[in-house]
Amino acid sequence: AITVGDRNIIETTQLSVTEALRWYERLPNRLSDRENQIARQVLKEIRSRLGFLVDVGLDYLTLDRASGTLSGGEAQRIRLATQIGSSLMGVLYILDEPSIGLHQRDNDRLIGTLVRLRDLGNTLIVVEHDEDTIRSADWVIDIGPRAGEHGGELIHSGPLEGLLATERSITGAYLRGDRHIPVPRTRRKGNGEWLTVRGARENNLQGIDVAFPLGRFVAVTGVSGSGKSSLVAQILYPALAQVLWGSREPAGKHDRIEGINHIDKVIEIDQSPIGRTPRSNPATYTGLWAPLRELLAAVPDARLRGYRPGRFSFNVKGGRCEACEGAGIVQIEMHFLPDVYVQCEVCKGKRYNRETLEIHYKGKNVAEILEMTVEEALKFFEAVPVIKNKLQTLHDVGMGYIHLGQPATTLSGGEAQRVKLATELSKRATGKTVYILDEPTTGLHFDDVARLLKVLGRLADAGNTVIVIEHNLDVIKSADWVVDLGPEGGDEGGRLVATGTPEQVGADPRSYTGRYLRDVLPSAPPRVSARSRRREAVPA
Structure with missing residues (x-):
């Protein structure tokens, strides 16, 4: 095998960016004068490019990491590192x-x-x-x-x-500073029970035991690549889903999870689309569409014609426009190019046939109701509690501006996540549900973050447990409990650095999160229970 410094090309690419940079910096000491003369320019270029990857926060990635497994942010920062290395001038970059x-x-x-x-x-x-x-x-x-x-x-x-x-x-x-997200006056006490992951060793996790207090808002923090997603998304959620839902998704490496008997549901609220076709929309996803169709079917004109709720569905034959099969748009297949969607020429995008559109509730037909924004519909259906309540939850999560019939494919990741949150808020709470969110503040303005925290707070106030992977300091300072992993990313991470209230983590000198957290916490800590003041007994 061809080797340089006792490593072949496969072994070299299996290193993380940090390890590779360290190895290439020491490599000249192992080469002869002649080899150094030959390799000088190549090594300089390699060290320079590895340094750019470190500068954009990707020091934890391995060099052989498949591009398909990178997040959007990671892929963007790799492209950014490439541009830095090119040293071009007079270029317009859009990020x-x-x-x-x-x-x-x-x-x-x-x-x-x-x-x-x-x-x-x-x-x-x-x-x-x-x-x-x-x-x-x-x-x-x-x-x-x-x-x-x-x-x-x-x-x-x-x-x-x-x-x-x-x-x-x-x-x-x-x-x-005229507006700000305040630190909570009190921290939730929880119900005294714990959900504990034992021996977590997926990816870079170092066989750690991590305890999550139930009935609280918990933030999982740490530098990029410290093992947060490995712990929560790859171990905790799949393992709970296997027990509670009968899921077959394999869980990451760990010994066991204790305390599952204290919960009855686990729900992951991510930023994936709420539907992959234009047929799906906020009204159908949140369960709002069924009572709306029942209301239209109860209108005297509809009863006179014998129309049932199914008449107002755009997914079955009867009341829909058959030219576009209720989509409102027609898909045109393009050879060697992406498909093109154009408005249906028969219904003009209204989705329904003429007879169905003749049925009105308070002067609006079904197509006009679908065109309403949540804010408009909230006033329009004020006298219909079953509809108003679902609309109110959408409004509470900051989605008052979206249209009821807006195709799901046009919603951003953050909007899709908030629609899912609204759906959960509209359900009857058991007080024993674990909600898991991975960086829910992605793409959110300060004002949207404030609104999101109120929604997550409502879930926790109902006795549920909310576990959030997050870097946003406003979210972390608002949490009842923080689990901080690190201290670094990659092989230098995967350890439990600090755990406790935001004030306790902020006071820990080993925590990078704590250093930044101290700047946003007031000098006087929020009131907590006497048991919390003594430092809570985390399961051993």
Whole structure:
């Protein structure tokens, strides 16, 4: 086998970026003078490119990691590292939320990298909600003032100082401190029971035991690559789903999980689409569509014609437009190109036939009801409790601007996640459910984060357990309990660094999260129970 420094090419690519950088830095000491002369330029280029990967917070990735397994944020930062290495000048770079999935420590590195690209003579346009990134920008463009139909206006375009002076800007209000997400006055006590993962050793986890208090809002934190998703998404959720749902999805390596008898459901609320076809929409997903169809079928005209609720479904024959089969759009297959969707020429996008559209409730037919926003529908159906309650939960999670019949394929990941949250809020709570969310603040503005925290708080107040993987300091400071993994990413991570209330983790000198958390916590800690003040007894 061909080797360099006793390693072949396969062994070299199995190293993490950090390990590889360390190995290549020591490699010249193992080469002869002649070999060093031959390899000098190559080694310099390799070390430089590995250094760029470290700078954008990807030091925990292995060099042979399949590109298909990378998150969107990781793939974007790899492309960014490639551009830094090219040292081009006069280029316009456009980045969409490059801080996704980054710990504050790694985010500082990323901002430094962006500044370096700018200093080379390039222009960077960054779509971002991260406060540090906004404050580091030379020019800020603020669109708003709110979302959907209530937005779309240019609120400010200019230096940061101008944004801070703009009264209409919600972003400016949060940056000035006029609006803020407060630290809770009290922390939830929970029900005294614990869910404990024993011997977690999936990926880089070092055989750790981790306890989650039940009946609380729990944040799982740590630098990028520290093992958070391995613990929660690859071990905890699949293992609970196997026991509670009979799932066949294999769980990551661990010994056992204790305390499952204290819960009755586990639900993962992620940012995957709520539907993969234009037929799916917020009304169908949240269960709002069934009572709406029943209401239309109860209208005197509908009863006179013998129409039943199925008449108002766009998924079955009868009341739908058969030309587009109730989709409102027609799919045109394009050879060698993506398929194209065009509006149906028969129903003009209304989905239903003429007879069905003749049935009106308070002057609106079914197509016009589907075109309503949640905010409009909330007022329209105020006298129908079963419909109003479901609409209210959508409004509470900040989705008042979306249309009831809006195709699911047009919703962003964050919007899809909030529709799922609204669906859970509208269900009757058992008080024994574990909700798992992986970075729910992705793509959310400060104001949306505040609204999200209220929703998660309602789930926890009902006695449920909410476990969130998160880097956002506003979420972490609002949690009742924090589990911090690390201290680094990759092989240098996978250990339990700190656990406790945000104040306790903030006081731990070993925790990178704690260092940043101290800056957002007030000097006087929130009131907790006497048992919590003594430092809670975590299961041994």
